[in-house]
Amino acid sequence: MPDVGFSAFVRSRRWVVGVFFGLLAVLGVALHRDYGMGWDEPAERLNAFVSAKYVALKLAPELARRQPRLADIPDLRQHRDADHGVLFMLPWVGLEALRPGPDPAEWAYRRHLAGFLLFVAGAWGVYRLGRARLGSWRWGLVGAGLLVLSPRIFAEAFYNYKDIVFLSLFALAVLTLTRLLRRPTAGRALLHALATAAAVDVRTMGVLLPVLTLGFGALEMWARPVRRRGLTAMLALYLPAAAALVVLGWPYLWENPGAYFTAAISSFGHYAKPLEVFYLGHFVSIQALPWHYAPVWLLITTPLPYVLLFAVGLVGVGRGLLKTGVGRWLRRTASRRDLLVLAWFFGPLLGVMVLHSAIYDGWRHLYFVYPAFVLLVVQGLRQLWQAWQQRSASLRWRSAPAAAGVALLLLALGTAQVAWRMATEHPFQYAYFSFLPGRxxxxxxxxxxxxxxxxxxxxxxxxxxxxxxxxxxxxxxxxxxxxxxxxxxxxxxxxxxxxxxxxxxxxxxxxxxxxxxxxxxxxxxxxxxxxxxxxxxxxxxxxxxx
Incomplete structure (x- = not known):
């Protein structure tokens, strides 16, 4: 007799995953009008209009010159922020120009909804990465759930068209990278090139993706020589395809791709305006931030249960490495995926700390490493779950399952408290601090x-x-x-x-x-x-x- 009822439903991956992401999309539709307009939104919109004017003058110059809406838009080469990626905003300002409507707020709200729906796609990417690494769709779904139950990330998904859009696209690009490494085909190489270009055309920090692709492609060829020929061919296809797609989606690069891309890269992290941030009770210039600015902000704005589980997951990866040795550890596919997640999280964070890059408004410029953080959180949670399920006969380890059970209970209560705060503090989750008193x-x-x-x-x-x-x-x-x-x-x-x-x-x-x-x-x-x-x-x- 077939299994029916709620238990069968829970075991049905397709239904559960579909309901989760469907409800998440519906939640976005219900909430997207609750948030105001962020400080950067007008600037992002203007940048996109500048590029839209440039594209219109290139493709249909006579028609573009007759558009009164474009008359007051600066020319691309005279615009201060011309080197900012506009891939997400460009189609929206194009639609707005064609059908402006009587109320300017309507297009802002539509952009809010579109940004959140892209975040849903990014959460799906985290689900797929967790499912592949941990061998269970349930653990993958836990990862997507914890990403959503991150107050600042959730709120900013509605209006932060740079950092959260980039987070989502970067997660999807890492997913396409892992699929390419697992089975190199022309289709997967071109899909990864498209995902890479989309991320780069939102933030120049997306150049980390080709670096990760080449580095982990070489590691894969070392660990699995049988894939060497196929991966070499697919990487040779990926690089020029990604470069061409980056230029195609970024009008700023069209006239001189090499020179302008180099200029955009060199300007990253060197904000020219004299801006100060309020940090540890003092106003500090963003050009003179202490090395601990980003990690402190990450710590105090991330739910404390996640930080503790991250530490557990990190210790688990370290124990596996010490137990087997570097060579044997790297021969395992799961270990190489762990290394990819570690590089994804620690590489950019350490880079900002060592290079003293000019960041501001907390750690939002590094949000794109947060999915890697979440994947390690889920890994730590699974380790505690497995410890709790153990029933060792050895007297020495008899208390381990009980201790893990208590830890899981406390972490569950902490996560429930995060969800409660997100609901009661709506729509101000973007001002969430995890454990610091208000004063x-x-x-x-x-x-x-x-x-x-x-x-x-x-x-x-x-x-x-x-x-x-x-x-x-x-x-x-x-x-x-x-x-x-x-x-x-x-x-x-x-x-x-x-x-x-x-x-x-x-x-x-x-x-x-x-x-x-x-x-x-x-x-x-x-x-x-x-x-x-x-x-x-x-x-x-x-x-x-x-």
Whole structure:
């Protein structure tokens, strides 16, 4: 008699995986309008319009010159950020130019949804990588689930068109790499070339993918000489295909691919603007960050259970290496995949620490290493699970299963607490700190550096002030977040707002995300009438002007 009921459903990989990713996509549809507009979004949109204008002038110059919308767009060669990849945003601004619509917020919300759906694809890539490495679709699905249950990553998937898009594309590219190494065929080589080009055309850090491909291709040929001829041929196909696709998807490179690509690479990590970040209680120039800036941010914004499981997984990989020796260890396919994950995570992180690269806004420029982190987390979780299931007859090891069971229970409770915070702190998961008290966060770290909470601040003001015209203001350095989030409100609400300089807002409201003013404001600025807290830390203050 065939097995039926819930237990059969759980054992059905296709159904469970399909339901998981289907529900995740539905969740994105339900939530994508809850987030405001991030600090970088207008700049990303402008960069894409600059490239769109360049493409239009190349392909249909007469038609492009008759488009009034393109008249105010800078030329590509005069634009300061021309070397930024625009692959994700380019088709969206093209559609927006063709059908702008009456409300500018609608296209922003569509981009939010598209970014999240790409993140769903990236989570699927993590699932496939975990399934292949751990030999179980269930463990692969755990990996995808933990990626989703990462508060900052989840929230930024809706509006961070650089770092989370790159995370998703990089994970998919590593998946295509592992498939190519396992069975080198022309189709897999071309698919990996496409995935590589997509990642590079979003962030130049994608050049790590060809490095990983060549390095682990050579390692595979050493460990499995029988694959040497096939891999050599496929790598010879992959490299020029990837180069051609990179140029095709990045209009900035069209005129002089070699020179302009070199310029884009050299500008990475050397942000020219004089920008300071608030770190450990002091404002520090991004050109003079201490080596521990990125790892500290990673530690304090990643759920603590994941950090502990990562350590367990790392110890497990190290024990396997010490037990078998380097040579025998590298001969095993599973070990080479472990090494790939380690290189994926530690390579970029150590590179930023050693080279003192100019990064800012926490560790978001390194988000693309997080899937590797998650894969090691799942590996650590599986090791504890296997230890708990052991029933050793030896007195010496009799307490090991019980200890592992207690550890699993505590980790499960910790993960449940992460999920609870994500639900109760929605839509402010981007300001999540894992274990630091709110007061410590306020005194030492930046909070809402995206400025998204301004949208909810404006909604509160309009809900509690019935006047037909309401004056609102912000510090001049953050005023842009006020203007762009006002555009995310419905037109009737937007029409009531009057954005003015702070000294002209008498009787109105002053909003602060505390980016360059971490402390409280003096009484002369205004009286606090509303605050938004995440984990006990204030991320937005609304003050009523005298």
């Amino acid at each position: 410590v966060v306020e005194q030492n770290f930046e909070r809402d550096y995206w400025g998204l909470s301004v949208k909810q601040g404006l909604q509160w003001v309009l809900a509690h002030d019935a006047r037909p015209a309401v004056l609102v203001s912000m510090d001049r350095r953050t005023e842009m977040t006020l203007r762009i989030n006002a555009k995310m409100l419905p037109p009737p609400a937007r029409a009531r707002l009057r954005i003015v300089p702070p000294d002209s807002a008498a009787g109105g409201y002053f909003l602060s995300v505390h980016r360059w003013h971490p402390g409280a404001y003096p009484a002369g600025v205004g009286r606090p009438v509303h605050v938004i807290r995440v984990g006990g830390a204030v991320i937005l203050t609304v003050l009523r002007r005298p």
